[in-house]
Each structure stands twice: as C-alpha cells, then as structure tokens.
Amino acid sequence: MSSDLSLQPHPSFSGRPGPLLVVVADGVGVAPPGTSNAITEASTPTLDSLYATELYTELAAHGPAVGLPTDDDMGNSEVGHNALGAGRIFAQGAKLVNKAITTGAIFESDVWAEAIEHGRNGTLHLIGLHSDGGVHSSLEHLYALLRRAADEGVMSCAVHILHDGRDVAARSALTYIERTEAVLAEINAAGPNRNYRIASGGGRMTITMDRYEANWKMVENGYMCHAHGEGPAFASAADAVETMYAESDAGDQYLGRFVVDRGAGPVGMIHDGDAVVFFNFRGDRAIEISRAFEEPDFDVFDRTSASGDPAPDVFFAGMLQYDGDAFIPKKFLVAPPEIDRTMGQFLCAEGVKSFAISETQKFGHVTYFWNGNKSGYIDEHLETYIEIPSDNVEFDTTPAMKVREITDETIDLLRSGEYRFGRLNFPSGDMVGHTGHLHATVEAMEIIDECMARLVEVIDELDGVLVFTADHGNADIMFTVDKDGVRHPKTSHTLSPVPFAIHDPNYDGEYHMIEAAAGSDHGLANVASTVFNLLGYEAPSDYNPSLVQF
C-alpha cells in the first residue's frame, strides 16, 4: 500500500468550525441492563441522551474485529486503541505468535537459537503473565517454548509466573499452576537430568508488570524476586498461593511475591550467561521489565541484590518488540504487527494540530497504542500529549481517578482554539471495573457522566463535534451468578460491543449513521474514517469504511 499521507477534502462536507474531540471511555461496553451492569445501574443522563439520538450505533470491539484469533477473545486496550488510531484491522500479537508457533518460524529465528545456546550452558528463564486471558500472554505459548527448549537440549529451565486474576477469574491462579506443573513434570519425566521448575512469581499488580512508569517499585520488586530470589520462600508456587489465600481475600492480581525454595535456597535465581525470555506479547506492561534486564546502564533502580550480588549479565529477549520507536527490547522472537499510516500520521502530514490526554495508567493508550505501538510524538510541533499523574492506589478506593482533572485540562485545550482534533481516555470504567467492585464502578460511571456533560457544553459553545466511544467492555458486567445462585465478581473485560455516539450541535441531517442498530458488523476500525469525514476529509481508501454516509 502506498505511503502517501495526503488527505483529500470531502466533496460535500467541510467539517464544523470548532474542534473534534474523541472520548474513549475505557471499558465502557454495552450489555443488557441489570444489577451486574455498572453503567445501567449508574445515573448517567448525559450518556443516556447521547445514546438516544440517530447518531448512535454500537461497534464490535473483540475477536476478529480487532485482529484477535477468535470470537471468544475479549477486546483489550492495546488492540482497541490500535484499531481506533489506525483505521484498519491488523493481526495482533496473540495471532502472530500462534502463527509463528504453528509454522515453526519462531524456532528458526536467530534470537531463539541464541536463547537456546545460553540456556544449554546455564538456565533458560521464562517470565510472563500466567493465565489463558489472552490479553498479554498465552499459556499455550509458554508450553510451546518449554517443550521446544527441552527438545533442543536445554536441561535447566526456570519459569517465573505472574498471577493474573484481572483478565481471568479473580482467584484462578491455582488452576494455571496445576496445569503448568503438569507440563513441567511431563518434560522432566521425558529425559534424564532435566530440571524444569517454577522458580518465583507474584501478582501482576504487585510486581513486574507496571506500565507507563506509573510505579517502578513494582518492577524493582519483581526484578529482585526473579533475578536474586528475594521474597518470602515457599516449597512450591501452589503453597505460596494457598498460604496467601488463607491470609486475606485478595484476588490473584494483588498477591505478594514468592520464591520457590525447597530448603537449599531459591531454585531458579538468574545468573550471568543465562537466557531470559519475557513471554508476554503485549507491550505496555512489558517495557519496563525489559529495560531492567537489557539496558547495560540501567539506572532507574539499583539492580544489586540485598546481599550485594550485581545484576546478572543475561541474554534477554521479548516475545515481541514492545516499542517500535525506542526499539525495546532489541531482541525478540516474533515481529510485531506493522501498524503503519496511522490517523496521527495523516493528520500531521496535513498540518492538523491535535492533542492527546489521559492520566498515567492510560496515557500510553491514547499515544503509544493509538499511534501503532510507537512511543514518541509523530510531530512535536503539531501535537501536544498531556499526562496527568495517576495515584498509586487500588482504584476501588478512588473511583473518580483523575477523570475530573482530565476534563478540566481538555476544556482548556479545546478553548485555547489551537487544536482541530483531540482525543482523551477516561480510565475509570476499566480500572475500577477490574477491581470487581460494583458500587465503586457505578460511582466511576456517574463521574464520567458528570464530566461528559461539561464536555458537551464546551463542544456546543465552540461549534465542535464530540465522538463518544470505548475500547472494549468491562464495567458493563461486574459479576456473574453460578448455577447455585452464588455471585462471582468479574474483574475482566467483556465481549460486549461498545457505544459510538456523535454529538454534533450543528447537525442538520447532512449525513446519517450507517445501520444505526446493534448487531452490525462494524467495529472499532471504522472509527478513524468517520473522524476524517467529520473533520472534512475523505478517508484514506484502504481504511475501513466510515460509519457516516453523506
């Protein structure tokens, strides 16, 4: 496809005088009303009115519509924002790794060969999110790497597991541990002198998987645990989880770190010369730990152990390259999707000034993910990116998060008259939704609604256009009920469609929404063309079609 980034004016619509703002309400899907739906349980007069007009539809935000392998794959922020910002569907990490494993291409790479070489002479360490959530990682990928390493003669392999409980059931870690222990036992039984074991781990929201530099301490605690064996010792991973379950009612994502030690010291510390493979395919929560392992001059925290051991000098590789701008990590097993010709590139080539804003937890969603997993500005002179610092708290205690501050700042940006296009992410439907606390999520939705009322008012005043949508569901199903009537909090995303509403105060019937009904096959990748049209441009010809017809 051509690399031409020029946009043609729309033949019949030149846009409105004021700015166009896209609001992405993270995790705000559309599901039937009911006591488990935090959105319909909340009082949301502004959203209700946005959803009630003819310029409203619903969009697919999961499965193949966003480049995921199957219809059972829930959407997530990465694939959702990639589709919003790039206007086309790209085969995403999960799918690319599946394919590389099926074809065997992953094992023909030089990086794999080097990892095996280091593993044969020392230990191969595999670190990553330990679940079948399919958002950041896959157990099937882990097992394929383990089996192949054994076939290629690696005798010592240490798995460092991050409990999930956020993309899967809140307390499901033991199921996954049992599955992995069975695979490790099978590998150990199949050849002499093999030592495949789980070595360390902890909850994904306490160690290793921080994102957007919100809390480096998490990464430090994870690094010290995986590399130096620091943390409470248990005879097995299951023992660690069972003990922690008995101590509190925390879900897996919040469990503390552990090290496996059967009496002779940690079973899988990381030493000079070892190979470390981070097996997550999604980048946001993989970048910081990659840097800690691969940067020779890493200085965010001191990697020396409590007993004075320096950082091990290892061969490090990621499942994918997580940041295509900063080239993190340098070595990776599978090439990431090549998300090119993004909406931001077109707008910059056209000289359109724009802004992107959120708080830390979602800042990279509207910048890095939106721009096709590239972390920097496309054009610093035309773009303004604003990050409101997030608090490091459990978000059910602060359901407002920084939604009001994001709104205040957005209003200033809109009123400045500088920008023709802006995008923001409201984090709380998702971040509070992930805690599984219904009442906190209802409150989060009411605050979003209050802020939407303010944004609508400003868009009216400026004769602009507001687009309201989401990247995937989450707050729309907060618990499930089993056959015995017992409620189980649902901390993960949903398969629900997402809302897509246009608020255009100057609307005079110049266009209409295509198939303004639920169940259409339109998805998030149709939003970019729509935005181009509403700005007065024709959409690039290879983009998924616009949702409005003139």
Ligand SMILES: O=C(O)[C@H](O)COP(=O)(O)O
């Ligand atoms: O990383 C996370 O917090 C969850 O796995 C997915 O949530 P997100 O896709 O909304 O970021």
Ligand SMILES: [Mn+2]
């Ligand atoms: Mn999201």
Ligand SMILES: [Mn+2]
């Ligand atoms: Mn989420």
